[in-house]
Amino acid sequence: MNKNINIIFLAIDALRAKKLSCYGYKRNISSNIDNLAKKGILFEDAYSCINHTDPSFTTIFSGKYPLSHGIINHGPRVTDIEVKTFNERKIKLLPEILKENGYKTLAIDWLWRWHKRGYDYYSGAKPQLSLHGFLKQQFRKFPFLRKLIRQSMVDKLQEKVFKGVSKAYEDARYVTDHAIKVIKENSGEKIFLFLHYWDTHAPYLPPKEYIDNYGRTKKRIEELFRYFTSTRFKEEFELFEKSVLEYKSAIISSYDGEISFIDYEIGRLIDFLQTQGIMNNTMIILTSDHGESLIEHGIYLDHIGLYDETIHVPLILTHPELPEDKHIQGFVQHFDIVPTILEILGIESNISFDGKSALSLINGSQLHSAIYAEEAQYQRKRTIRTKNWKYIHLLSHKDEICRRCGRIHGAREELYDLIKDPKEVNNIIEKEPEIAVTLKKRLDNWIEKYNYQEPTIETTADTYKEDMDKVEDRLKGLGYI
Numbered sequence: 001m002n003k004n005i006n007i008i009f010l011a012i013d014a015l016r017a018k019k020l021s022c023y024g025y026k027r028n029i030s031s032n033i034d035n036l037a038k039k040g041i042l043f044e045d046a047y048s049c050i051n052h053t054d055p056s057f058t059t060i061f062s063g064k065y066p067l068s069h070g071i072i073n074h075g076p077r078v079t080d081i082e083v084k085t086f087n088e089r090k091i092k093l094l095p096e097i098l099k100e101n102g103y104k105t106l107a108i109d110w111l112w113r114w115h116k117r118g119y120d121y122y123s124g125a126k127p128q129l130s131l132h133g134f135l136k137q138q139f140r141k142f143p144f145l146r147k148l149i150r151q152s153m154v155d156k157l158q159e160k161v162f163k164g165v166s167k168a169y170e171d172a173r174y175v176t177d178h179a180i181k182v183i184k185e186n187s188g189e190k191i192f193l194f195l196h197y198w199d200t201h202a203p204y205l206p207p208k209e210y211i212d213n214y215g216r217t218k219k220r221i222e223e224l225f226r227y228f229t230s231t232r233f234k235e236e237f238e239l240f241e242k243s244v245l246e247y248k249s250a251i252i253s254s255y256d257g258e259i260s261f262i263d264y265e266i267g268r269l270i271d272f273l274q275t276q277g278i279m280n281n282t283m284i285i286l287t288s289d290h291g292e293s294l295i296e297h298g299i300y301l302d303h304i305g306l307y308d309e310t311i312h313v314p315l316i317l318t319h320p321e322l323p324e325d326k327h328i329q330g331f332v333q334h335f336d337i338v339p340t341i342l343e344i345l346g347i348e349s350n351i352s353f354d355g356k357s358a359l360s361l362i363n364g365s366q367l368h369s370a371i372y373a374e375e376a377q378y379q380r381k382r383t384i385r386t387k388n389w390k391y392i393h394l395l396s397h398k399d400e401i402c403r404r405c406g407r408i409h410g411a412r413e414e415l416y417d418l419i420k421d422p423k424e425v426n427n428i429i430e431k432e433p434e435i436a437v438t439l440k441k442r443l444d445n446w447i448e449k450y451n452y453q454e455p456t457i458e459t460t461a462d463t464y465k466e467d468m469d470k471v472e473d474r475l476k477g478l479g480y481i
């Protein structure tokens with residue numbers, strides 16, 4: 001295959017696969033992504049290896065399982081030990097490999113820290129103005145202010161001056177505009193361009209034209225996300241839950257509205273590539289780092305848990321020399337993406353990936369008989385999912401209570417019959433103990449090879465403190481801290 005091909009990597013954060021028409025969603029909110037799928041290969045059974053952003057992108061771009069690259073938590077919960085492990089293992093990321101192979105590497109992303117490695121150009125999406133962010137800066141400069149200004153005052157001011165909740169990052173329009181600019185500036189180069197769309201991540205506040213009953217819906221969503229970003233989230237959880245259940249349709253329509261918005265912006269990008277003749281010489285990969293649970297399983301507007309809403313992700317690949325309009329069944333996981341890209345490009349590498357090239361899946365063979373995934377950050381769980389079954393278990397009983405909401409999600413061990421119960425609501429662990437034992441054994445065998453020690457000390461990694469400051473304000477806005 002042509003080795004001089006551009007690569008555009010579209011990541012849509014927190015996009016659940018089943019929310020796209022090409023993955024079976026009944027509402028038509030993704031016509032441009034559906035059309036993109038018609039131009040290439042759609043992997044029906046693609047899964048994330050972990051449920052949070054930092055470790056998931058590290059897997060996506062390293063071809064390694066989280067226990068193998070060492071990053072399992074997200075944002076400020078990433079520990080020094082995790083970063084140390086990641087560095088000591090000398091994990092190489094896709095942009096670094098591609099740069100060595102003549103690519104101009106470009107990214108529009110805001111994760112920074114180790115994620116920016118290997119890029120010739122790395123542009124964080126600009127932060128939105130927020131009172132919390134502004135005050136944080138002031139507190140850093142003038143620590144005595146912290147004593148004078150109480151959290152309740154900050155909340156009141158945020159409400160009055162900034163009219164409540166706002167997006168903590170630039171939107172899809174900005175990402176596409178910026179992408180077009182960057183592509184123009186690099187014409188004549190062989191490019192790898194990573195675009196990180198964020199709008200499907202909480203808070204879901206799409207522009208007016210992407211949502212019905214805009215005023216009413218927006219008001220409800222803002223009310224929900226005020227809880228979400230509150231420092232008293234755990235204490236107010238019952239009130240939050242009550243509102244979530246009451247505003248169910250507003251949640252669905254605003255999340256769907258964000259998908260329509262991103263879809264429109266991806267359509268605009270693809271139109272540009274087509275009119276410029278770039279599409280004929282470009283491979284496009286589209287995926288999400290993890291899905292999203294809107295109201296399912298008692299997990300609201302978040303990606304906690306290892307249920308399919310959270311780990312089943314879209315994966316679409318287009319390439320001028322690969323088949324068009326092809327739906328492929330069979331398990332594929334994020335750690336397979338790098339080996340697949342390298343095989344397509346004919347790049348030899350001595351890295352031992354945990355994933356495998358999915359080209360064999362395209363050609364009809366099975367890639368994996370099961371998928372494996374980790375949950376970190378707010379609770380520590382692990383799963384094995386086969387075609388028929390899903391087994392999930394809690395790693396340590398001290399982690400039983402979710403650190404985010406103070407509730408217990410699921411049970412210490414869960415087993416679901418995915419044929420009879422695809423929504424994973426009836427835990428049949430008591431009824432089918434033998435199946436659970438067999439699956440647990442497979443899961444333990446899979447994990448054993450990583451020789452992984454659970455980190456015990458939790459401190460933010462000093463090495464990345466400086467970059468962390470840049471993302472901290474936005475993490476606050478997203479409800480992580």
Ligand SMILES: [Zn+2]
Pocket residue numbers: 013014052053054201289290
């Ligand atoms: Zn994410």
Ligand SMILES: [Zn+2]
Pocket residue numbers: 304378402403404405406407409
């Ligand atoms: Zn929780």
